[in-house]
Amino acid sequence: MAVRTRQSQRRRQVLTRERIVETAVELLDTVGEGALTVRALTGRLATGPGAIYWHIGNMDELLEAATDAVVATALATQPAGRAEVTEAGAPQDEIRAVALGLFDAVTEHPWLATQLAVQLTRNPWGPVTLRIFESIGRPVRALGVPRGDWFATTSTLVHYILGATAQTSQSSGDGSETDRAEFLDTASRAWQDLDPDDYPFIRAIAGQMREHDDREQFRTGVDLVLTGITTLHPPTASRPPAPE
């Protein structure tokens, strides 16, 4: 009987902000975007709305926290977050790795595509964007880009990456191979039926569209931007790792 008061917090499990964010990610992953409601949350966590709002300010804040959590893990999974540059081609590889890390995260968590875009527009310099800028900016610096161009160059890369991941097609279905093939086939056919006067270009690329691989095309895009960077800023031997 004396135990009662002290132990009152043992409950089934303490409700923390972290646990709420975790559950939010779970809901988004399993039931999908739009299934993340305060009521769904209270159901899974066996509490009331008041409990949720004690830990988080509002729904937008929760969405941001969920996005940031997933992005953080995606970027941490990268080969080496803060590794020293050892060989000449390393910065490019690091940029490719970060980019693909984000791309794959979007594939794993389809809701992330929308959320990354929403964060970028509604919260341009929030934690999510900042984290991504930092991850891309470091290798950009290591690339030998002059200091005055760090910001613009990094922005270009980040904007491309986020634009591209935003479109990564979530072809309605369960994401199977056949689903995707069917989707591309229907789209490609629709493109060929467009008005030749209004959409000559789209009609012309309908074939390429059916054959294309999103991830491969994304790599190509990253490399295209990298080519632009190294063309504008040829790696002169002006940086430390230049002896020998």
Added chain:
Amino acid sequence: MAVRTRQSQRRRQVLTRERIVETAVELLDTVGEGALTVRALTGRLATGPGAIYWHIGNMDELLEAATDAVVATALATQPAGRAEVTEAGAPQDEIRAVALGLFDAVTEHPWLATQLAVQLTRNPWGPVTLRIFESIGRPVRALGVPRGDWFATTSTLVHYILGATAQTSQSSGDGSETDRAEFLDTASRAWQDLDPDDYPFIRAIAGQMREHDDREQFRTGVDLVLTGITTLHPPTASRPPAPE
């Protein structure tokens, strides 16, 4: 008797899909995103929800139509939608013009930033995306990019453009100069206070961030991608406009 049925449509003004879309754009422009509700619409149009739903399928469809309408005008305002290529540098200029046209449209209609991003993710090959691809794809073709690379090259440009316009800062206030300066100042200061171990790069560019001009940086970004394209596909004299 014969006239009656004909004239029945005079009412105070006929409710059409177009008029609904126009009103939606007005609401978005004046009161802002999130003020576009079916009830606000019925108020302005002096009808009931049923009337709205007779003309449009649902809210998402209306948002898409509103976005498409604004994008269409923005792209039509371009110097010459389907002009012949007369001089060598023209395709690049056309790409810059389309890009800036979209950028300026986002500045004029802040809600467009979110909607472009949302359309790209939720409706990757809907009318909005298609229109933008067509506008960028034509000059890409004129640039002399080999046929097999049309799709990937155009995608890269479009993804950069949409990623960049997505972030175009809508600094909460009314968009005045002082508002913006204040916003950049606060952000810049916040960046300098970040943990040096976690965010060395962000801290290093805090200064550039305060000074930067969104539109100018956007131009730089477009040119960077263009440099990548022309480096990978040097304009050989393989296309018609090559004499002299």
Added chain:
DNA sequence: ACCTGAACACCGTTCAAGT
């Protein structure tokens, strides 16, 4: 300090009924 749960003010959407 942390949680409960009823209540509030709002949504988008439907649908029988009218003209």
Added chain:
DNA sequence: ACCTGAACACCGTTCAAGT
């Protein structure tokens, strides 16, 4: 064919009350 307007099923968020 086109429109009315009440009604439905849902939201996010608040807040007095409990422990």
